[in-house]
Amino acid sequence: MDYYPLHHVLAVAAIHPFYQPTIRFPPDADHIRQAIASSNGSVRPLSSVPLTYKKDLYQTIQRLSADRDPRNGYRSSAYISVTGGGSGGVPMMFATDGRENRTQRIVTGRLIQACGVIESGDWVLTMHSSGKLYRALDLTTEMLENAGASVLCAGHSMPHTAIVQLCVAQGVNVISGDSSQILEFVLHVAGLPPATREALCINKIIYTSEPLVRAQRQYLASVLGPVSIYSLLASAEGGPWGVMNLALTGDVADDAADFIFDTRAMSVEVLPLSAVNEDQPRSEGPGELHSLPDGESGAIVLTSLQRLRNPLVRYVSGDVGSLHPLPAAAIASIPSEIAPHLRVLRLQGRDQRFSFTWNAEYFEFELLRDFFRREDLGILQWQIILQDDEHSHAQRCEIRLLRERRVEGGKIVLSDSEVVRRVQKLFYVFSGEESLFCVTLVVDVTGFERSATGNKVIRFVNRSKVSDSK
Known part of the structure; x- marks a missing residue:
């Protein structure tokens, strides 16, 4: 299935150790089917489900990752995303069902294409990092291929001189990487002879991780000429699910970026910051919490509708933002069978109470x-x-x-x-x-x-x- 009904996700969460600490192992396929069947299609209000915080989730993940008991299905047939190591702690392994992971990449590829980021004939060179458990390169490559692009995997260790030569030789028109990589590469291009710069035909940039503010985007255009700038939104816990195209949403303030997402794939709530407190025990939560109206900023809480085996339910992402309807310009440009399901998340950055970002x-x-x-x-x-x-x-x-x-x-x-x-x-x-x-x-x-x-x-x-x- 491309998407799971919310009541299926909540039925599995009710018997999963992520959300029930007394349960030792995640349910197997038979128990998942039984839980869904016994739910009888009843839909529990999402607002009544306790919030899930990273520190609580990863306590369970650490236990499941280390448990070699053959009954522990968490370690089986899984795609492993790693998070946590960038903060100096032990990296934590978020396991997604292998088939669910592939489906999510296909669906996100379709969203990328529908939002006009990738068009027929695009050749992409990606500089994303790989190795040491980091998997941005394979994630980006597969999504862009599913969107219809031809992708060259340069990686992070390929010298800028070689990248320029490859872009010229193969007619690459799209470069992709995290923001720092993009800036470093364009700084290199700025120092090249005019004839070499003119031989490049880059007209698109797809960045990830850190934001590229307006001044930086203007600098990129001053070096590369007219260039369209896009971004993709993903995390270890939620996977890939958002696409930024300024031509569809407009260029918002420097401290925010508008990401288009499919409500069938991800349920997004924006809650008051005062209601989000990771030090508060789940059993002593503030009761039902309802999302703020469109346009009001708050804490972003995610429930994935593409992950069933290891559900992600009401996960406090640590981001701050607001929800908005899809602009008229986007509705006119996106296929009619998809547009009614899309909304915009205006991502304003991370909640400074918990962490900060440097170098992606x-x-x-x-x-x-x-x-x-x-x-x-x-x-x-x-x-x-x-x-x-x-x-x-x-x-x-x-x-x-x-x-x-x-x-x-x-x-x-x-x-x-x-x-x-x-x-x-x-x-x-x-x-x-x-x-x-x-x-x-x-x-x-x-x-x-x-x-x-x-x-x-x-x-x-x-x-x-x-x-x-x-």
Whole structure:
């Protein structure tokens, strides 16, 4: 099935350990059929279902991932998406049924095509990263192929010089990658001789992960010429489900992006931020929570209608945004059999109470706090500063640290150089990215940015216009 009825998803969730902690293993195919049959088509109001938070979900996932009991179906016939490692914690394995995963990619490919992102004859070169459990390259490739594109998988390690040569030789007209990769590549193109730049025929960009704000999009056009810019929305838990096409939705404010999604594939609720509290036990939730009216911003809560074996129900995504009807221009351009099912999610970024983004990775504040508290690091105070880099048009991340002064006979702590190395590893700083990341060791608290009122150290300082903080 391309989509599952909501009452089927809720029937399976009622017997799944994601939502019932007393249940040890996920239901097998027979138990899933029985649960659906016994529901008799009754539809429980979604607003009455407790919210699901990442920390609770991944406690169960960690247990299921490690359990080798043959009765544990979580580990069988699964596509594994990895999340959590970017925050310094142990990567968590979100398992999706293999067939459901393939179906979701096909359906998303059709949505990409319907929204005019891919057209007949498009040749795409994707620079997305792969390896070390990261699967953006295979995800993007398969979706774009399902949308009708011919795709070259360059990956993240292919030199920019070779990419330019390949684009010219094969007539590539679309490049795809995360925002930082796109900016780095276009910076390289900007330094090429005019004849080489003119030989490129790139007229489309498809980016993921971080937002490309208006100033960055203008810079891309100044180098590449007239270019259409698109984006795709996906996560480890929800899979791919949203498409951005500015020609259909208009160019909204710099701090937001309009994603078109199919209501048959994903149920999206926007709840008041005050009602979303991950420290509140599920059993003590605030009762029924109803979505805010169209246009009002709040916390985005997702229920997948494409994942049945391991359901995703009322999952607090950590994003902030608002819901809107499909604009008239989009209705006129999208096939009539699809348009009535589509809506727009205006994504405004991440909820700053929980995490922030740098270099296409999400970093959870809770896990960062645990890291900086380690005794062997000898860190007394820390601060994170994000700001725009004028040269690269990307984000620059600075970590300021105040360490203990080592005294003779005192406890042994790591050297400054070893602490810097470990912080770089935590933030996935690879060769060539050093200019966008630095660790500053301050001598006292005057080296930190502090609040004007309480003179307190501000833990997270965001001066960036391109930030997608959560």
